Structure formats: structure tokens, C-alpha cells
Amino acid sequence: MAAERSLLFVPGDRPERFGKALASGADRVIIDLEDAVAPEAKGAARQNLVRWLESADARDVIVRVNAVTTAWYEDDMRALGPQTSVIGLMAPKAEEPDAIAAMRARMRNGTALYGLVETVRGFAQLRRVAQAKGVTRLAFGSVDFCLETGIEGQGAELDFVRAQLTVESCLAGLAAPIEGVTVDIKSQETLEADVTRARKYGFGGKLCIHPAQVAAINRGFSPSVSQIDWARRVLSAARAGAGATTVDGKMVDRPVILQAEKILAQAGAEV
Secondary structure (H helix, E strand, O other), X not given: OOOOOEEEEEEOOOHHHHHHHHOOOOOEEEEEOOOOOOHHHHHHHHHHHHHHHOOOOOOOEEEEOOOOOOOOHHHHHHHHOOOOOEEEEEEOOOOOHHHHHHHHHOOOOOOEEEEEEOOHHHHHOHHHHHOOOOOOEEEEOHHHHHHHHOOOOOOHHHHHHHHHHHHHHHHOOOOOOEEOOXXXXXXXXXXXXXXXXXXXXXXXXXXXXXXXHHHHHHHHOOOXXXXXXXXXXXXXXXXXXXXXXXXXXXXXXXHHXXXXXXXXXXXXXXX
């Protein structure tokens, strides 16, 4: 889970884009049956997805199903339950722990369950949602959250929500949460600023809506060369030292060692 930095949405009614999304370099592709698909196209999108999942072109994907309160949820769950290439489901408008647990009970063992927190009710029940049976990781639906609340802007205006998502994920023993999308697909500067903010608030990845956003997200949520070098020197000093030791003039104690180990684990690097 910690390695999933970029999670790219692709509309479920555009099967010709599935392969392109999978070739984008994104850590995960999320095939969307919810917001990206118009109501009149829901059935066709589901059928197209199932047909693709049963083809030789299928690869491991996450699917965002329609919300449990909608008329399409039951059909989504029935159609996707047997599909072994669906390695994760995303629950939109995650609000009710009982509904989340019921969804988990219908999923194959080993399938990840992402709770998308995007409503005021979901935020108000954040601790219960994070600790609901079967939740693997939380994601922030920042666009819908702003739409419901009337909050204008997804920068500092939402930092109080980001902090809570990180704290409650940590308390529940979940992987670091996933940041919402950057809707401006043309500005790399905006995207990079959004990634930097999310990482500072303890997020471990980010949802995206265009393949052009993938590289910056992967780069932004990966340790830098200097961080990897520092982590290696910390662990080397810790192994060699007989008691208190320092790296770059700062004492190396247990929290510093744990941070170094975390950086190398994120980078997939060896000491």
C-alpha cells in the first residue's frame, strides 16, 4: 500500500483508454463507474468493464463503484465480485461503518477497500470510517467536499481536513491517506505545489485524472536522492556507533533511525 503514489482515474465508459492508463506509469489505475459516467451510461460502462476484465488485455485494477445509496450499487457489486483482476474497490461517499463492513463482506479475500471521504457526514464520522472493518486506506474527495461545503479553494482552506485524515489513518493503523485530484491538468506548477502540500500533511499518494500528472506525483511522493543518502548514512552510523552518534551534526536516536528506515523502504532501496 505505501508504494501507491499515483492512482489514475479512467472513465468506465471509455474502454479504449484502459490500456493507455495502464501504460501511463501510474502505480494504480482506477476504473470509474461513478462520477465519470453519466447515469444513462452506467449499465453499458459496467458491461464494457466486465468484458475487458475477462479479456486477455485485463490487468490488475481498482474500480470505483457507485455509492451504496444508488440504484447501481447492487449491480456493480454482483458484476465485479468474481473478477480476479479487480484488486481493489473504492467506496465513494464513505460515511457509514456498517455499510463499509457490508461491502467488505461481499468482496474477495485480499481485495483492497479504499474509503473515499468526500462529504461532511463522512468527515464528521472520520474516526469510525477509518476504523471500519475492512478499510485498507482512506482517500480525500476534495472536489466534492468543497462543492458540498461551499469552501472556495483546495489549498490551505482544506488543511484542517488533511490533518485529520492523516491522524485518523495513523490511529487506525492504515497506510498514509491519498490526496484528492488537481483539476488543473495543464499547470505542472500547480500540481507540484499540491503534491508538496499533501506530502507535508502526511499523505502518501494522490488521485489524478490525466496521464500527464503521473510523473510529477510519483516523483513528489518518492524520497529524493539526498534523503536516501542521508538515510543510508544514518543507518550506517547507527550500526557502527557504540552509543550516541551524530550525522550532519545532529544526534541519531531511535526516532531518527526509524525515519531513515522508512525512507529507504519507500524508495525500495538497500542500505
